[in-house]
Amino acid sequence: MTTLYLDPFSGLSGNMLLGVLFDLGLDFDQFQAELKKLNVTGYRLTLEKAKRSAIGGQLFGIELEDTHHHADESLTAQEIAEHEHAHEHGDAHEHEHHHHDHDDAHEHHHDHETDHVHAHHHHHHGRNLAEIQTIINHADLKPSIKDQALGVFNEIAQAEAHVHQLSLDEIHFHEVGALDSIVDIVGFFVGLDLMGIDNIISGTLVDGTGTIEVAHGTMPVPVPAVMQMRQNSEVPVQQRTDIHTELVTPTGFAIAKLAFNAFGPIPDNLQVKRVGYGFGTRETGHLNALRGLLLTPLASQKEVHSTSDEVVEIHANVDDQPGEGLGYAMEQLMAAGAYDAYFTPIFMKKNRPAYQVTVITTSGQLTAMVDLLMTHTTTFGVRWVTMKRATLPRTFKTVTTQYGDVTLKIGNRGTQSKVTVEYDSAAALADRHHISLDQVRHAALLAYENELG
Ligand SMILES: O=C([S-])c1cc(C(=O)S)c[n+]([C@@H]2O[C@H](COP(=O)(O)O)[C@@H](O)[C@H]2O)c1
């Protein structure tokens, strides 16, 4: 299980999110190969190692090519959309397309093996939601990646439609062209998938103040689409009044709103595996970067245990939520780094059978866990207590048995010690050799005693 922790101290944008994934080890070639599955041409991806404020990181960018002068065999997004349109009107219409008079300058030729339609061209400024949905739906990508990307596009389009008082199909993706939004948004979910990231935690998003100039004129910061998406959202945003430009873009905010699992400080019970920086392109007068961490559960060998410390136990009593939702809440709590989370059957007022949800966590994680309980359970309130905790200092040792290597956990108490066989390593061997867990345990403890002499 890998968690991505993001520190958006200088905002969040599509290219910063991808820059950070590349700096954390995402393979550029593999990424490009996946994006080809979108069947869209007319762009070139750039990735540069760069230094800002003497810190090394990656600058990711998209260069748009003039698709009208491209004799490529893949379809442009516009053509795919028109293909779809043709299907909606049945095959007869498709033939009509073939026999239409084309403006020679705009004629494209395609490989008929791919069974794509030859479509006419209109001059397009940006692409609308329906065209983007068609491109994504036609791509040979995992359904989960497509669903997440479609969700983000829908979120942005809804916000833009509201701000500009236009209908959803009148919304065209920003002046820079929809292509870079497609690459940023689909690319982010492709990157997460390639890197095996299944949980994203973020600190508070920092945005600037003042105004920026875009094609349509002056926009206040936070930009209107971001402000619109903030309506009814729980994404925390802090405004820096000393930075007079946009730090959080609509793409960045929509991804945070839909794809981040929790907000809060860096969990102190996970181990930092890698640190990366993705740079932004705006001149902010300060370091314009997004820092990312790859976090994994503490490697047991290095587990640091003080003999006494504090934990927080949080309780929520729930009498009106179906099991599926409660199970999902539990997954979210564990993924966010709870030490433990469990249900206890209880009886509440009015004779209602119910569950008490208990979460054990650190005081640093309290806010994030309360947030998750409020989001994913039906509860209107939670309680918590801080508790003292004592744990045995422990070491880990690997012993070799006739079945393979097994890890033992050894707790030390003065001159005495307590030995347990780590479940996962024993279960793997029991599985492999089709024997009982107890047989592996016995063999491991015997090997340990033999080593002690
Ligand atoms: O061009 C338009 S309509 C436009 C609207 C808005 C609104 O907030 S509404 C914002 N912008 C700015 O365009 C760039 C590109 O944003 P991406 O999310 O596509 O990267 C960015 O600076 C927006 O704030 C344009």
Ligand code: NI
């Ligand atoms: Ni807009």
